[in-house]
Amino acid sequence: MKKTDLSRRDFNRLSMAAFGGVVAGTFAGCADDGGGAPPVTGSTPAGGGTEPAEGGEAIEPAEGGGTTTEGGTETASLLMGEKHVCRGLNMCKGAGGENACAGAGACATLAAHECAGQNECKGQGGCGATPGENACKGMGSCAVPLKDHAWGKARKNFEAAMKAAGKEVGEAPAAA
Amino acid sequence: MAGQRSLTQLQRWMQEVITNPDGIVAGVESSTARQKIDIDGTRIEEVIGRSTRLGSAERLAVYGNAYFARLIECLGDEFPATRFALGEETFQTFALGYFEQSPSTSYSLGFLGARFPQYLIDGRPADIPKPGWPDFLIDLATLERAYAEVFDGLGPEKLTPLQPEALQAIPIELISEVRFVPAPSLRLLEASFAVHEYFTAVRQSQSPEIPAPQETLLVITRRDYVVRRGIVSRPEFELLRAILDGNSLGAAIEIAAEEQPEGTNDDFAANLSRWFHHWASAGWFLNVELPNS
Structure with missing residues (x-):
């Protein structure tokens, strides 16, 4: 509908409906958590067609992520469900709180990082147990590839993937 | 000679040299490195000696390669689904191009990927119709960066959500003038693909295919x-966006109403009540403000 379709009466009714909802929501939030901690977080289903249930059921993630169901609609918790992640690079690990990283703000620093994998440069600060001789040379993470045309490489990859999937190359896939 | 140089001078020179994305010689000859130690690429041995097996530039390259390898690894940790979609080698190529355009300048890796989505947007091939696979990559990287920022940023855990008392203080004739103060972690994302599902599939160690385009409001x-x-409808998305943009309740409702089909005022009113109830109970608002308050 257009703005002009809203009469003053409609507009007042809609504003009151929204405000009434938010008032009720704040009371519900207080009831949910005893008045102190923040209440349940989630989102309504597309179209807002169903009332979301209060409180979500957390499902333990398989690989660090998490899944929460609210009102029968999946609203996955997505990132870093495990504690103390900070991309594995944190200096703030053990800093306390429910999660030593979240909200700490950019807590990952290079200083605490170690060489990846099992190569011999772990803990050496650079690469090479012997100065001038790179123990991890050629072992993957220490070898930096030559710069190339990134989008060109990507195009080849995606063209191959599209072809494998039977989709036409160079055109947007059909809408679902 | 090296003995005449201070350790600080050598360290700063070496930092300039090994962090140059164009390589050691280019780093040595860069103006920033020459401000520390003024030599060209043929005189590196005057600063860093040879070993029995490697020349001076090669010895420095060990550290230069390690520096970029670490950064690529860190960027990949922040963008795991984008890395999966591109493949390891292509992702590394993108990462190096990104570091060349936007060198890491912070002590913290939390900022490393901040401009990566924009880097992808800037380089998008113009000859591919939208929404195409480049847009899928851009949406995916944008989503992953948003997750990282919401995770790292200020959250609602230590903040007090909107309280009933604050609402009760609003005069009824001023309800439409109210502005909601959102929680700092509340973000909206509009994508052309269901990249959230792709991300979840990658997190679950599946091997998802590139999905077909699908308007996705998160x-x-x-x-x-x-x-x-969470996925939301277009009217709900526009309403939230208007609120996050600082519009009053009345103005936000007018904006969202444009997304409603004709003759659905009653449904819209019911949805408004439900949406605001949910948002408030979920702690998405911290306070309300009135003009001149």
């Missing part, structure tokens, strides 16, 4: 230190 927030997202 709300991203955080509760109990866990990043969460």
Whole structure:
């Protein structure tokens, strides 16, 4: 509908409906958590067609992520469900709180990082147990590839993937 | 000679040299490195001696390669689904191009990927119709960066959500003038692909295919230190966006009403009540403000 379709009466009714909802929501939030901690977080289903249930059921993630169901609609918790992640690079690990990283703000620093994998440069600060001789040379993470045309490489990859999937190359896939 | 140089001078020179994305010789000959130690690429041995097996530039390259390898690894940790979609080698190529355009300048890796989505947007091939696979990559990287920022940023855990008393203080004739103060972790994301599902599939160690285009409207927030997202309808999305943009309740409703089909005022009113109830109970608002308050 257009703005002009809203009469003053409609507009007042809609504003009151929204405000009434938010008032009720704040009371519900207080009831949910005893008045102190923040209440349940989630989102309504597309179209807002169903009332979301209060409180979500957390499902333990398989690989660090998490899944929460609210009102029968999946609203996955997505990132870093495990504690103390900070991309594995944190200096703030053990800093306390429910999660030593979240909200700490950019807590990952290079200083605490170690060489990846099992190569011999772990803990050496650079690469090479012997100065001038790179123990991890050629072992993957220490070898930096030559710069190339990134989008060109990507195009080849995606063209191959599209072809494998039977989709036409160079055109947007059909809408679902 | 090296003995005449201070350790600080050598360290700063070496930092300039090994962090140059164009390589050691280019780093030595860069103006920033020459401000520290003024030599060209043929005189590196005057600063760093040879070993029995490697020349001076090669010895420095060990550290230069390690520096970029670490950064690529860190960027890949922040963008795991984008890395999966591109493949390891292509992702590394993108990462190097990104570091060349946007060198890491912070002590913290939390900022490393901040401009990566924009880097992808800037380089998008113009000859591919939208929405195409480049847009899928851009949407995916944008989503992953949003997750990282919501995770790292200020969340609602230590903040007090909107309280009933604050609402009760609003005169009824001023209700439409109210502005809601959103929680700092509340984010909206509009994508052309269901990249959230792709991300989840990668997190679950599946091997998802590139999905077909699908308008995807996401709300991203955080509760109990866990990043969460939800799909919302277009009117709900526009209403939230208008609120996040600082519009009053009345103005936000007018904006969202334009997304409603004709003759659905009653449904819209019911949805408004439900949406605001949910948002308030979920702690998405911290306070309300009135003009001149």
